Amino acid sequence: MINSLVSIAFDGLAFAMVLFIISVGLSVTMGLMGFVNLAHGMFAMLGGYIAVSFIREFGVPFLLGAPLGCVAVALISVVLERTLYRRLYGGDELQQVLLTIGLVFMGIAVCTFLWGPLNVQLDVPSYLKGQVDLGFRRFPTYRTFIILVSFAVIIGLWYGFERTLLGAKVRAAVDNQRMAETVGINIRRLFTLTFALGSALAALGGALGTEILGLTPTYALEYLVYFLIVVAVGGLGSLRGAFAASLILGVVDTAGKYYLPAFGAFFIFAVTIILLLWRPQGFYAR
Amino acid sequence: MEQPAYQNPLRTGAIRPAELLPWLAAGSGFFLFPDYLQLGAQILIMVLFAMSLDMILGYAGIVSLGHAALFGTGAYTAGILSAHVGWSEPLSGLVIAGLVAGVVGFVCGAVILYTRGLTLLMLTLAVTILLQELANEQEHWTGGDDGLQGVVMEPLFGVFEFDLYGQTAYLYALAVLFVMFLAARAIVNSSFGQSLRGIRENERRMHAIGCPVYRQMLRAYTIAAVMAGVAGALLAQTTEFVALDVLSFERSGDVMIMLILGGTGRLYGAFIGAPLYMILQDQLAKLSPEYWLFGIGALLVATILYAPEGMLGLTERLRAWATREDS
Amino acid sequence: MSDALLEVRDLSKSFGALVVADAVSLSLRPGARHALIGPNGAGKTTLVNLITGTVEPSAGVILLDGHDITHWPQARRVKRGLARTFQINTLFRGLSVLENVCMAVSERRSLSARLWRRADARGDVIAEAMALLESVKLDEDAQRQVRELPYGRQRLVELAIALGLHPKVLLLDEPAAGVPSTESHVLLEAVEALSESIAVLMIEHDMDIVFRFAQRITVLVSGAILTEGTPAEVGADPRVREVYLGENAELRGGSR
Numbered sequence: 117m118i119n120s121l122v123s124i125a126f127d128g129l130a131f132a133m134v135l136f137i138i139s140v141g142l143s144v145t146m147g148l149m150g151f152v153n154l155a156h157g158m159f160a161m162l163g164g165y166i167a168v169s170f171i172r173e174f175g176v177p178f179l180l181g182a183p184l185g186c187v188a189v190a191l192i193s194v195v196l197e198r199t200l201y202r203r204l205y206g207g208d209e210l211q212q213v214l215l216t217i218g219l220v221f222m223g224i225a226v227c228t229f230l231w232g233p234l235n236v237q238l239d240v241p242s243y244l245k246g247q248v249d250l251g252f253r254r255f256p257t258y259r260t261f262i263i264l265v266s267f268a269v270i271i272g273l274w275y276g277f278e279r280t281l282l283g284a285k286v287r288a289a290v291d292n293q294r295m296a297e298t299v300g301i302n303i304r305r306l307f308t309l310t311f312a313l314g315s316a317l318a319a320l321g322g323a324l325g326t327e328i329l330g331l332t333p334t335y336a337l338e339y340l341v342y343f344l345i346v347v348a349v350g351g352l353g354s355l356r357g358a359f360a361a362s363l364i365l366g367v368v369d370t371a372g373k374y375y376l377p378a379f380g381a382f383f384i385f386a387v388t389i390i391l392l393l394w395r396p397q398g399f400y401a402r
Numbered sequence: 403m404e405q406p407a408y409q410n411p412l413r414t415g416a417i418r419p420a421e422l423l424p425w426l427a428a429g430s431g432f433f434l435f436p437d438y439l440q441l442g443a444q445i446l447i448m449v450l451f452a453m454s455l456d457m458i459l460g461y462a463g464i465v466s467l468g469h470a471a472l473f474g475t476g477a478y479t480a481g482i483l484s485a486h487v488g489w490s491e492p493l494s495g496l497v498i499a500g501l502v503a504g505v506v507g508f509v510c511g512a513v514i515l516y517t518r519g520l521t522l523l524m525l526t527l528a529v530t531i532l533l534q535e536l537a538n539e540q541e542h543w544t545g546g547d548d549g550l551q552g553v554v555m556e557p558l559f560g561v562f563e564f565d566l567y568g569q570t571a572y573l574y575a576l577a578v579l580f581v582m583f584l585a586a587r588a589i590v591n592s593s594f595g596q597s598l599r600g601i602r603e604n605e606r607r608m609h610a611i612g613c614p615v616y617r618q619m620l621r622a623y624t625i626a627a628v629m630a631g632v633a634g635a636l637l638a639q640t641t642e643f644v645a646l647d648v649l650s651f652e653r654s655g656d657v658m659i660m661l662i663l664g665g666t667g668r669l670y671g672a673f674i675g676a677p678l679y680m681i682l683q684d685q686l687a688k689l690s691p692e693y694w695l696f697g698i699g700a701l702l703v704a705t706i707l708y709a710p711e712g713m714l715g716l717t718e719r720l721r722a723w724a725t726r727e728d729s
Numbered sequence: 730m731s732d733a734l735l736e737v738r739d740l741s742k743s744f745g746a747l748v749v750a751d752a753v754s755l756s757l758r759p760g761a762r763h764a765l766i767g768p769n770g771a772g773k774t775t776l777v778n779l780i781t782g783t784v785e786p787s788a789g790v791i792l793l794d795g796h797d798i799t800h801w802p803q804a805r806r807v808k809r810g811l812a813r814t815f816q817i818n819t820l821f822r823g824l825s826v827l828e829n830v831c832m833a834v835s836e837r838r839s840l841s842a843r844l845w846r847r848a849d850a851r852g853d854v855i856a857e858a859m860a861l862l863e864s865v866k867l868d869e870d871a872q873r874q875v876r877e878l879p880y881g882r883q884r885l886v887e888l889a890i891a892l893g894l895h896p897k898v899l900l901l902d903e904p905a906a907g908v909p910s911t912e913s914h915v916l917l918e919a920v921e922a923l924s925e926s927i928a929v930l931m932i933e934h935d936m937d938i939v940f941r942f943a944q945r946i947t948v949l950v951s952g953a954i955l956t957e958g959t960p961a962e963v964g965a966d967p968r969v970r971e972v973y974l975g976e977n978a979e980l981r982g983g984s985r
């Protein structure tokens with residue numbers, strides 16, 4: 117009993133961390149530009165595929181594969197932002213939804229063409245396989261690794277957000293765009309930058325999380341809903357909110373699937389509805 | 403002196419000759435493509451479904467990713483009525499399914515229409531997936547993953563059997579679509595319909611002129627729910643089967659894409675978008691699913707960038723351009 | 730004071746630490762022609778938002794025709810005779826000018842719940858809307874889409890919509906902002922032609938318009954009322970001059 121609770125907490129935490137790393141960029145960019153980017157899940161997926169390819173095809177070491185995926189995805193995302201997204205800023209959300217869904221469809225088709233429809237495994241190096249003993253219990257090494265990396269990322273994010281000039285600008289702009297513009301912040305440039313960073317983080321989460329989420333071309337749609345829930349429940353542009361929402365979602369989903377597998381994703385959606393009705397603007401509304 | 407007309411000619415309530423075209427096409431389709439009547443019936447059903455989405459999306463401006471919840475409710479109501487209750491008379495089944503979907507729509511709408519933007523999007527999405535999970539779990543009633551078997555329809559009016567070629571199905575769907583269309587057309591051209599367009603154009607101003615915006619949206623949502631439910635019921639009755647995907651998020655997405663391709667806020671957008679989408683799908687998916695997915699994705703992106711008002715908007719623009727050249 | 734059409738008592742509102750309305754009191758009798766002036770950011774628009782119910786006050790009471798409307802929803806206030814225009818055009822840009830005004834007229838006549846009868850068959854609504862458009866010299870443009878009109882002419886649509894509501898109390902938020910000075914007389918004439926029974930509050934920066942229009946003037950600075958009086962009194966008040974001299978320089982530099 118205790119054992120399974122600990123397992124659920126552990127797996128839920130690992131899942132939550134992946135969710136957070138992927139979703140946080142979406143939250144910040146949506147908070148910043150109000151742009152509904154449904155292609156965010158595709159960026160995570162591409163991160164996974166590109167990392168796998170670097171590792172498999174070019175023999176890049178495991179720890180280098182994911183960062184390379186991040187860079188590649190950041191570049192792709194900036195190109196898309198400059199050529200397509202930009203044209204719909206300030207437009208209505210429906211057009212943004214449809215444009216990005218169109219991109220997702222194309223992305224899924226391309227990924228199916230390149231990597232096939234079946235699940236692609238990330239080859240984990242031997243030092244991350246097996247179990248580690250944390251004193252009171254043994255845990256899967258790779259998931260422990262995910263959690264540790266995520267903690268490092270979160271600390272980095274927190275520092276960047278709270279202590280750097282860029283972070284201050286982003287916070288100011290999310291808070292009150294007009295005011296930020298009047299004090300001379302270039303919102304567009306800021307957005308491109310955060311968009312690239314957010315996409316890179318998504319790619320990182322995508323690469324790290326393949327062991328938990330799997331990696332098939334439909335990933336881009338399948339998990340999109342989760343990422344959107346994190347953003348909506350957490351509150352647009354809020355790091356703390358995204359973190360809290362990821363935790364709730366990760367643990368509820370893991371527990372639900374463990375205890376009542378027949379209900380599938382029932383619980384997270386029930387919880388989502390309740391949370392959104394309780395706080396329509398999310399935990400940490402602007 | 404000419405009496406000033408109220409609306410610009412595109413939106414007037416008077417019947418224009420071009421409005422007969424889709425009905426002529428649908429009517430002649432019956433004779434021209436006797437081997438494709440099953441597909442044809444499904445297209446007509448999706449036209450109805452897309453038209454109901456147009457009521458809320460194109461007129462009231464409610465961006466919902468959960469319209470399949472109402473379609474699915476209608477489909478399962480009609481299916482369960484026949485398979486479990488033994489109520490297999492089609493017309494009354496259709497009415498009951500529409501009413502049930504209307505009630506579900508009213509209840510859901512009453513809650514979600516307090517919200518806007520991403521929250522509304524997520525709530526509509528969550529409700530659909532929740533219903534789908536519920537349907538999946540309630541295997542006894544819905545057949546779960548395998549779909550609901552044992553739906554059998556009595557002959558229409560006690561006379562016309564639902565045949566293998568889909569002749570009855572096609573004409574039945576066409577007749578229901580026509581009746582629903584007449585109602586929808588009257589509604590969107592009424593003062594109520596005008597008020598919905600006002601909400602879409604500028605919600606703040608509607609509040610400021612004293613419009614009970616929430617109530618208007620809820621009315622529209624409920625009406626659209628009835629229409630979506632009827633569409634779902636038609637699918638269940640004409641195919642004598644209900645698959646779990648009637649409630650899927652993908653179906654919500656599909657119907658929205660159909661509407662966008664055709665053009666929103668015109669009712670007739672559905673008549674262009676649904677056939678275009680479904681025929682493309684039928685043809686391209688034969689080649690390979692990736693081609694289809696890539697094609698529809700590219701078409702969507704191109705539509706948003708170059709023809710944001712869909713095919714109908716494009717033809718309107720072309721016509722305006724052509725007439726300007728003439729004069 | 731019970732014969733006031735609109736009465737605002739000690740209305741307060743802050744956004745976070747920023748106090749935008751600080752115990753504001755104001756009263757409009759039937760026939761009032763009242764101007765509200767003050768520097769940018771003084772809280773004038775917010776006051777209109779508070780009175781019409783788009784913004785919830787932190788404290789204070791609003792009475793309309795004797796009813797306490799402080800917590801009423803917006804629509805109900807409008808039905809009781811409270812109408813406004815917006816500082817920045819808030820119109821149905823994709824609809825025709827005539828449709829814009831018909832929207833207000835049919836809402837006032839409570840037709841918007843009617844599901845079946847064609848809107849374009851309602852000749853009475855159309856005739857009324859056309860008459861309103863004539864009164865602001867927009868009848869020629871009735872069939873054009875609002876978004877095709879120059880901004881200044883759109884301002885007139887803004888006014889016509891409000892007039893279509895047959896308000897008892899009309900709040901005009903900088904109606905002449907963005908209207909070329911050669912055309913602002915149309916707007917003023919339309920306002921001057923209004924019935925003596927209704928009360929009008931106008932926010933305005935152009936002092937010529939203010940002095941031509943107003944019987945009384947309230948000066949708002951940093952959310953609080955600096956002074957209220959007749960145009961002559963306010964014009965002679967040294968504090969107002971002080972505020973306005975600083976403001977005028979800024980206005981010239983920053984106006985678009």
Ligand SMILES: Nc1ncnc2c1ncn2[C@@H]1O[C@H](COP(=O)(O)OP(=O)(O)O)[C@@H](O)[C@H]1O
Pocket residue numbers: 744747749767768769770771772773774775776
């Ligand atoms: N919704 C809001 N949230 C935060 N601050 C606001 C909001 N609305 C107005 N303000 C602030 O309140 C102050 C007064 O604004 P406003 O009423 O528009 O002034 P005015 O109309 O007199 O120019 C401004 O500093 C403005 O930035």
Ligand SMILES: [Mg+2]
Pocket residue numbers: 773774775816
């Ligand atoms: Mg103002």
